[in-house]
Amino acid sequence: MGRVVVDVMPKPEILDPQGKAVAAALSRLGFDQFANARQGKRFELEVEGEVTDEVLAAARAAGEQVLSNPVIEDVVAVYADETAVTA
């Protein structure tokens, strides 16, 4: 079993209301080291076999066409998760 991770983040120029709320909560709770926070999404896509270049390309396409909305989000990373347990 292989696994591909697709990370999606709100575009830098788009205000991230959730991230803002997280940053405010962190500082309220004493985590005052953090000046800012942004919240995104991590998708884990599992395949039966190994993570081939073809699988990665398909994950990248899925990331751009379905998992993210390019108006408000960027796919920031697509990579094989090496820690995925091999069946």
Add this chain to the structure above:
Amino acid sequence: MSRIGVVTFPGTLDDRDAARAVRLAGGEPVALWHGDADLHGVDAVVLPGGFSYGDYLRAGAISRFAPVMSEIVDAANRGLPVLGICNGFQVLTEAHLLPGSMIKNDHLHFVCREQVLSVDNVDTAWTRDYTQGERITIPLKNQDGQYVADEHTLDELEGEGRVVFRYQDVNPNGSRRGIAGISNARGNVVGLMPHPEHAVEEGFGPDGGKGPRTGTDGLRFFTSVLHALVG
């Protein structure tokens, strides 16, 4: 009598209200099912509000791939009048029938209020019974209602008169340039966050000129499309 389709997705909430609005305006509502790739010969389509697919992934993102949507996209591109309300507006942006997108309200709270809008374009299939600049009051209720688009798209929308509705008195969710609703270039596809179908009958709408709950400012969306269809 013109037949107006009203789509139901899993998680749609306002399909009954939308069908009722069509009937009160003098049209015949036709229930359309998300899994049915057939528009049953309707003359126009309403995508109602709600939380289709629980807003999973992004609001409207999964609904866009429903079998009925590919029919709607094709028909809309051929000129079929389509109105997206709230979640329906989100579906239209995800389906690329309208530009931009909606993100969470800037204040992060669900908002539910009687909202004043201006009707800034009365040349669309869904607004021709209003007067230019008219102020109307209809309910607004959502979590992800903040309209965003890049500056170029916003300038284009404004330049082409495609900002159809603008929030007045207060910007309830941080929407860019106070935009509450927009249209495509042709004017047959319109989307907005507030809910005209909840302001179509005295006794059940927002407060109006004749007293509490007498507001029916939303009804003319539906009479507009009926008039547009008969030419």
